[in-house]
Amino acid sequence: MAQRPQGHVIRRARPEDASQVVALMGSVYREGRYFVGDGPPPAVSLSRRIAADDPEYAFYAVAEVAAAEAPVTASAPVADADADRRVGGWLELHRLQPRRMRHVAMLTVAVAPEWRRRGLGRALLRRGYVWASEVGVAKISLNVRAGNVAAIALYLDEGFVEEGRERDQVRTDDGSYEDNLILARWG
Numbered sequence: 001m002a003q004r005p006q007g008h009v010i011r012r013a014r015p016e017d018a019s020q021v022v023a024l025m026g027s028v029y030r031e032g033r034y035f036v037g038d039g040p041p042p043a044v045s046l047s048r049r050i051a052a053d054d055p056e057y058a059f060y061a062v063a064e065v066a067a068a069e070a071p072v073t074a075s076a077p078v079a080d081a082d083a084d085r086r087v088g089g090w091l092e093l094h095r096l097q098p099r100r101m102r103h104v105a106m107l108t109v110a111v112a113p114e115w116r117r118r119g120l121g122r123a124l125l126r127r128g129y130v131w132a133s134e135v136g137v138a139k140i141s142l143n144v145r146a147g148n149v150a151a152i153a154l155y156l157d158e159g160f161v162e163e164g165r166e167r168d169q170v171r172t173d174d175g176s177y178e179d180n181l182i183l184a185r186w187g
């Protein structure tokens, strides 16, 4: 079993985390199997959003890990020589704006490939539930590609249920199509 990181901290993101978060998201986009967008936002845009978004409507969190615990893999980014902490995971929640849908927030979560299966994804989700309850969000909703076995296993284990399936919604890298699932969790 993978070793659990000893020193990880789940905390609110800070604007200066943006470049590491964008690097993390870039590595997930390069995997090609999980996200559906065309790539991460520019770090400067994300930094501004973290600094300026209304905390009642947006929540950004990172899993900060100890660089010294990083497994040595070909895909692992090289740590800054003077940085002993780095961003190993990311979560964002965006509450819907219309009055009739403010009880709902949309979730995105990602853990860097080399830090997976060490509890960071679950810990990020659980921090997200705390924010949701603080601001009065009752339902967390998300989209996940039907082939994303790891994410679906995590969400079902955390009490999310399937609310819908969009057939052949996503074009895959090999030119075929994949369903999109809509999952949600109340409370």
Ligand SMILES: CC(C)(COP(=O)(O)OP(=O)(O)OC[C@H]1O[C@@H](n2cnc3c(N)ncnc32)[C@H](O)[C@@H]1OP(=O)(O)O)[C@@H](O)C(=O)NCCC(=O)NCCS
Pocket (backbone or CB within 6 Å): 028, 034, 035, 109, 110, 111, 112, 115, 116, 117, 118, 119, 120, 121, 122, 123, 142, 143, 144, 145, 148, 149, 150, 151, 152, 153, 154, 155, 157
């Ligand atoms: C989905 C993701 C965030 C999970 O993060 P993680 O830190 O690896 O997950 P955790 O270690 O907290 O795992 C918690 C549970 O999820 C399930 N799980 C996680 N990865 C799994 C896998 N590869 N296969 C089966 N179950 C898995 C297990 O039940 C696990 O509990 P266990 O380790 O005690 O068995 C991570 O795989 C990831 O970033 N994937 C790419 C981006 C992505 O898919 N984001 C979600 C888009 S909707």
